[in-house]
Amino acid sequence: MGGKLFLERELPRAKHISGMMKYSGQTRVLVAVDCIIFGFDGENFKLLLIQRGFAPQKQKWSLMGGFIQPHESLEVGAQRVLKQLTGLEGVYLEQISAFSEPTRDPVERTIAVPYFALIDIQKYQAQLSSDYHAEWFMLGDHPQLIFDHEQMVEMAKMRLRYKAALHPILFELLPEKFTLPQLQTLYEKLYDTTFDKRNFSRKVLSTNLLVRQKEKDKENSRKGAFYFKLDKEKYYDNFQAFLKFIPNPEKFLL
Amino acid sequence: MGGKLFLERELPRAKHISGMMKYSGQTRVLVAVDCIIFGFDGENFKLLLIQRGFAPQKQKWSLMGGFIQPHESLEVGAQRVLKQLTGLEGVYLEQISAFSEPTRDPVERTIAVPYFALIDIQKYQAQLSSDYHAEWFMLGDHPQLIFDHEQMVEMAKMRLRYKAALHPILFELLPEKFTLPQLQTLYEKLYDTTFDKRNFSRKVLSTNLLVRQKEKDKENSRKGAFYFKLDKEKYYDNFQAFLKFIPNPEKFLL
DNA sequence: ACAAAAGTGTTACACGTACACCCATGG
DNA sequence: CCATGGGTGTACGTGTAACACTTTTGT
Numbered sequence: 001m002g003g004k005l006f007l008e009r010e011l012p013r014a015k016h017i018s019g020m021m022k023y024s025g026q027t028r029v030l031v032a033v034d035c036i037i038f039g040f041d042g043e044n045f046k047l048l049l050i051q052r053g054f055a056p057q058k059q060k061w062s063l064m065g066g067f068i069q070p071h072e073s074l075e076v077g078a079q080r081v082l083k084q085l086t087g088l089e090g091v092y093l094e095q096i097s098a099f100s101e102p103t104r105d106p107v108e109r110t111i112a113v114p115y116f117a118l119i120d121i122q123k124y125q126a127q128l129s130s131d132y133h134a135e136w137f138m139l140g141d142h143p144q145l146i147f148d149h150e151q152m153v154e155m156a157k158m159r160l161r162y163k164a165a166l167h168p169i170l171f172e173l174l175p176e177k178f179t180l181p182q183l184q185t186l187y188e189k190l191y192d193t194t195f196d197k198r199n200f201s202r203k204v205l206s207t208n209l210l211v212r213q214k215e216k217d218k219e220n221s222r223k224g225a226f227y228f229k230l231d232k233e234k235y236y237d238n239f240q241a242f243l244k245f246i247p248n249p250e251k252f253l254l
Numbered sequence: 255m256g257g258k259l260f261l262e263r264e265l266p267r268a269k270h271i272s273g274m275m276k277y278s279g280q281t282r283v284l285v286a287v288d289c290i291i292f293g294f295d296g297e298n299f300k301l302l303l304i305q306r307g308f309a310p311q312k313q314k315w316s317l318m319g320g321f322i323q324p325h326e327s328l329e330v331g332a333q334r335v336l337k338q339l340t341g342l343e344g345v346y347l348e349q350i351s352a353f354s355e356p357t358r359d360p361v362e363r364t365i366a367v368p369y370f371a372l373i374d375i376q377k378y379q380a381q382l383s384s385d386y387h388a389e390w391f392m393l394g395d396h397p398q399l400i401f402d403h404e405q406m407v408e409m410a411k412m413r414l415r416y417k418a419a420l421h422p423i424l425f426e427l428l429p430e431k432f433t434l435p436q437l438q439t440l441y442e443k444l445y446d447t448t449f450d451k452r453n454f455s456r457k458v459l460s461t462n463l464l465v466r467q468k469e470k471d472k473e474n475s476r477k478g479a480f481y482f483k484l485d486k487e488k489y490y491d492n493f494q495a496f497l498k499f500i501p502n503p504e505k506f507l508l
Numbered sequence: 509a510c511a512a513a514a515g516t517g518t519t520a521c522a523c524g525t526a527c528a529c530c531c532a533t534g535g
Numbered sequence: 536c537c538a539t540g541g542g543t544g545t546a547c548g549t550g551t552a553a554c555a556c557t558t559t560t561g562t
Contacts, residue, residue: 012321014309014361021361026321028282031365055268067266067280070363074354095351098367100328107268107275109324111285113352181541198543199525221540222533435514452516453552475513477559 030110033078034065034149035093036156037086039121040173040186044138046121047153050085051133052146056107061143063152064134065112078115085132092118092172096152096159104148112148116156118172161190167239168209171230179217179225180204209234284364287332288319288403289347290410291340293375294427294440298392300375301407304339305387306400310361315397317406318386319366332369339386346372346426350406350413358402366402370410372426415444421493422463425484433471433479434458463488 012023037048052062066081068074078093099112121136137143139157144150164170170186171178184200204210211231216224266277291302306316320335322328332347353366375390391397393411398404418424424440425432438454458464465485470478 012308023284023321023362023364026284027324028284029322030277030280030282031285054266067277068283068354068365070281071356073356074352074365097349098328098352100322102325102327108277110277111322111328179541196526197541198527201542202544203524216541218533222535223531223539223541224533225541433514450553451514452554455515456517457551470514472560475559476561477512477514479514 030105030108031068031074032065032110032112033068033074033081034063034112034114034152035078035082035085036063036096036114036116036153037082038116038118038139038156038160038173039124039136040189041121041136042182042185043189045140045189046136047139047142048085048119048124048134048136049142049145050135053132057146060146062146063114063149064132067110074113074115078113078117082117085134086119086124088119088123092169094159094163096155099148099152101148112152114152114156116160118160118169120173120175122175164190168207168235171209171235177213177215177217177227177229179227181220181225182217183228207238209238284359284362285322285328286319286364286366287322287328287335288317288366288368288406289332289336289339290317290350290368290370290407291336292370292372292393292410292414292427293378293390294443295375295390296436296439297443299394299443300390301393301396302339302373302378302388302390303396303399304389307386311400314400316400317368317403318388321364328367328369332367332371336371339388340373340378342373342377346423348413348417350409353402353406355402366406368406368410370414372414372423374427374429376429418444422461422489425463425489431467431469431471431481431483433481435474435479436471437482461492463492 012025014021015024016022039046039048048064049061050064051059064081064085066077066084068077069080072080074095075093078095079089079091082091082093083089093115096114096116099114102109104110104112139153142153145153160169164187170183170190173186174182180201181197183204184195184197187200188194209231210228213227213229215227217227218224266280268275269278270276293300293302302318303315304318306312306314318335318339320331320338322331323334326334328349329347332349333343333345336345336347337343347369350368350370353368356363358364358366393407396407399407414423418441424437424444427440428436434455435451437458438449438451441454442448463485464482467481467483469481471481472478
């Protein structure tokens with residue numbers, strides 16, 4: 001907000017109204033945060049949905065969301081909503097473009113600010129389906145959603161593809177220790193393709209973000225696959241990227 | 255909006271209130287769009303600012319903005335605001351992350367959704383400084399701005415750098431006909447560096463987005479520099495990008 | 509003829525990609 | 536001992552970056 005521009009009759013003023021300063025003559029609207037919660041079960045991308053608890057569309061499947069409260073920012077609101085459903089804090093969250101069609105909520109005008117969240121599905125398992133009728137669905141094979149939530153999911157998926165091609169964020173979906181084959185499967189599912197494992201491991205390891213552990217995961221093979229952990233230091237420092245149009249883009253971005 | 259989650263006492267319901275359906279018990283807030291308007295004068299990046307016409311902070315410099323109106327989306331609101339100030343329509347606009355600190359506007363809670371705009375500074379010259387006390391300032395050498403507008407400018411600049419490294423959007427800042435040296439200066443200013451002109455021209459021309467004209471620009475040299483125009487067809491088709499983490503990223507993004 | 513900017517080509521290196529075989533283990 | 540998935544190395548081609556000289560023309 002700021003130096004607003006209006007038709008004459010709309011020129012706002014800061015006025016005292018019942019003791020508080022307000023801008024006059026303007027319409028106030030509800031603002032909601034909706035969370036597109038992604039998980040990965042080792043096999044497929046998952047989406048956490050809930051059954052809406054109030055009218056309209058009660059019982060229909062929907063994204064987890066909430067109206068923004070008087071003393072919280074959108075970011076805080078999204079974290080609150082996410083904690084209420086999953087019990088998790090400090091989750092990776094990224095805001096995507098607001099949805100603001102005037103009639104998108106039939107009850108009352110509501111502007112939605114969606115966030116996509118990447119969570120380690122294992123950390124969640126515990127309180128699944130307790131209070132909020134929440135369920136994981138396969139991404140792309142989930143029930144119909146209310147309002148424009150389907151578009152939000154689609155937009156979130158595109159943004160995730162985009163972002164993950166440039167930044168190492170998919171680790172947020174994996175447990176602390178993971179194997180290279182797991183990581184590769186994750187990338188392959190997101191981009192719906194397959195990669196050469198030799199090239200994949202070379203490229204991933206060349207980032208120096210991964211530290212090999214002594215133990216192996218023997219769940220999926222006789223030989224066992226080495227576990228890796230993220231080097232947190234480097235991870236937080238190296239959120240920059242790899243580009244093309246600019247000679248050495250890493251130098252410039254973020 | 256959507257499947258919201260609330261404390262018991264906050265559980266919303268859709269109710270009839272003076273004949274209209276409303277969600278009960280929720281707080282409504284003002285929503286503003288603010289435009290970070292970028293231009294390029296051939297030499298430097300410019301920022302279009304106005305002097306705020308109403309209290310508080312009347313007369314202080316600020317971004318052009320406006321409150322969202324009942325029947326318009328954010329996108330439409332941003333285009334409206336932009337047209338009011340510049341007279342331009344169909345401008346390149348991109349939403350950036352919302353600003354929602356509860357106290358960011360001292361008068362009343364307002365959530366701001368900023369858009370950055372790229373305009374051809376020449377198309378604008380005409381109605382400059384008429385109604386709205388607007389002025390172009392050098393980016394990075396402009397007066398102090400109200401509220402959190404400075405942060406918005408900073409964020410917009412970062413996003414522009416990011417986006418322009420991947421997508422050919424800087425053409426939006428140039429007139430219909432422009433020369434390669436002009437284009438190169440544009441990139442050099444944005445990234446605050448210099449590029450090798452041979453490599454730059456090869457890379458730019460290899461996109462096949464530019465069509466060389468017969469005429470030359472003789473303003474800046476004896477020899478003259480060929481004008482180029484954008485191939486609009488290809489431009490609209492080729493908004494995709496160039497990446498690194500994924501083998502052939504262009505295939506996957508957007 | 510000279511100054512000032514535009515235009516152009518080649519080479520070296522790094523990176524990305526394709527590709528095939530051996531290893532370790534549990535049953 | 537064999538089936539299964541894990542792990543590794545090389546050769547080739549493409550693309551990127553570094554680099555210097557010639558062209559044009561107004562004064």
